[in-house]
Amino acid sequence: MDPITSPKISVVIPVYNVEKYLQRCIDSILSQTFQEFEVILIDDGSKDSSGQICDEYAKKDKRIKVVHKENARVSAARNDGIKMAKGKYISFIDSDDWIEAAMYRDMFSKAEELSLDLIMCDFKKKSKDYEDKRTQPIREGYYSKEDIMNELFQSLIMFDYVEFPPTISNCVCLFRLEFLRTYSIYYDEDVHYGEDSIFGSKALYHAINFYYLKNHFYYNYFYNPTSTTNTYNAKKWDSFLKINYRLERYFQGGDEFNFPQQIKINMLYFTLYTLGQIKYSESNVQDRIIMIRNIMHHPKVRDIFEDLEAPKVSWKMKIVILLIKYKMGRLYNLLVLNKRRLVRLGAFTFSPKNVTNQTID
Numbered sequence: 026m027d028p029i030t031s032p033k034i035s036v037v038i039p040v041y042n043v044e045k046y047l048q049r050c051i052d053s054i055l056s057q058t059f060q061e062f063e064v065i066l067i068d069d070g071s072k073d074s075s076g077q078i079c080d081e082y083a084k085k086d087k088r089i090k091v092v093h094k095e096n097a098r099v100s101a102a103r104n105d106g107i108k109m110a111k112g113k114y115i116s117f118i119d120s121d122d123w124i125e126a127a128m129y130r131d132m133f134s135k136a137e138e139l140s141l142d143l144i145m146c147d148f149k150k151k152s153k154d155y156e157d158k159r160t161q162p163i164r165e166g167y168y169s170k171e172d173i174m175n176e177l178f179q180s181l182i183m184f185d186y187v188e189f190p191p192t193i194s195n196c197v198c199l200f201r202l203e204f205l206r207t208y209s210i211y212y213d214e215d216v217h218y219g220e221d222s223i224f225g226s227k228a229l230y231h232a233i234n235f236y237y238l239k240n241h242f243y244y245n246y247f248y249n250p251t252s253t254t255n256t257y258n259a260k261k262w263d264s265f266l267k268i269n270y271r272l273e274r275y276f277q278g279g280d281e282f283n284f285p286q287q288i289k290i291n292m293l294y295f296t297l298y299t300l301g302q303i304k305y306s307e308s309n310v311q312d313r314i315i316m317i318r319n320i321m322h323h324p325k326v327r328d329i330f331e332d333l334e335a336p337k338v339s340w341k342m343k344i345v346i347l348l349i350k351y352k353m354g355r356l357y358n359l360l361v362l363n364k365r366r367l368v369r370l371g372a373f374t375f376s377p378k379n380v381t382n383q384t385i386d
Contacts, residue, residue: 037106070096100212128243148244165239192225
């Protein structure tokens with residue numbers, strides 16, 4: 026088949042102001058040992074030379090398609106890609122990341138062999154002087170629908186130790202395109218942080234089967250400590266509330282599994298993350314305490330503790346959760362956010378691209 030008119034894989038890359046990294050990303054795709062793909066570059070209103078770089082690549086390779094549009098953020102860009110895609114499978118890559126040469130060969134081969142709805146590999150978190158291999162705490166190999174329900178539904182939305190589910194990073198997944206379209210699985214375009222979480226949970230919920238290529242570290246996630254992931258932004262809280270409301274609406278009535286506990290833990294995670302990020306704000310102490318109290322008194326935070334089964338976390342984390350439960354904002358600031366804090370709780374590293382870690386020392 027002609028990879029231009031009938032590609033096997035559609036690779037969707039939202040692009041926004043990444044002129045320093047874009048060439049590395051695209052070259053890693055063009056260097057794949059598997060070549061039957063199309064690349065859809067969604068230039069999301071870039072103000073640097075990213076759009077020009079996209080056009081230059083499209084002139085050299087007919088498999089590359091470029092869309093220039095006004096900035097609408099990553100969720101809308103990925104949805105544009107889903108609608109445009111012609112491949113049997115679809116992959117999402119972030120434009121500052123890159124992939125190993127065998128990724129699509131191995132994932133496509135296994136997907137075809139087993140007629141998969143969804144396949145996932147592992148990734149490396151990398152920066153200039155840092156590399157960390159990340160894997161998921163689930164078994165490798167094939168999962169039938171029954172296996173998914175018995176083994177993965179218990180962490181479909183969250184693990185009980187306040188951690189995101191295996192599918193938190195959509196970029197390490199290869200999805201069957203018709204499967205996504207059949208179940209109308211698209212990104213919520215008004216959610217600008219954490220968009221991967223609800224998309225991945227929906228996909229695994231509906232999947233007839235799934236395969237995990239454990240310890241195949243094909244995806245390279247570029248870690249930038251100055252990115253919006255690692256700085257305070259009050260708008261994140263609004264996105265997190267939307268995600269939790271929509272998870273509740275989507276999964277609350279399911280007969281297959283009792284998801285309310287996971288939905289509560291999801292809200293607990295977002296609360297812990299947002300409170301932890303306040304230490305990066307430039308507000309004075311009094312304003313910080315007001316910000317903390319506003320979050321602690323939010324109705325969604327209050328609802329967390331109604332019939333919540335105790336999450337499996339360390340005793341230090343339990344102290345922090347109790348401070349939230351009993352709305353002790355000033356004490357939380359003193360014990361957790363103060364520079365001389367008594368409880369050292371490492372910041373939750375939240376990203377739609379990676380498995381999140383919590384560090385407690």
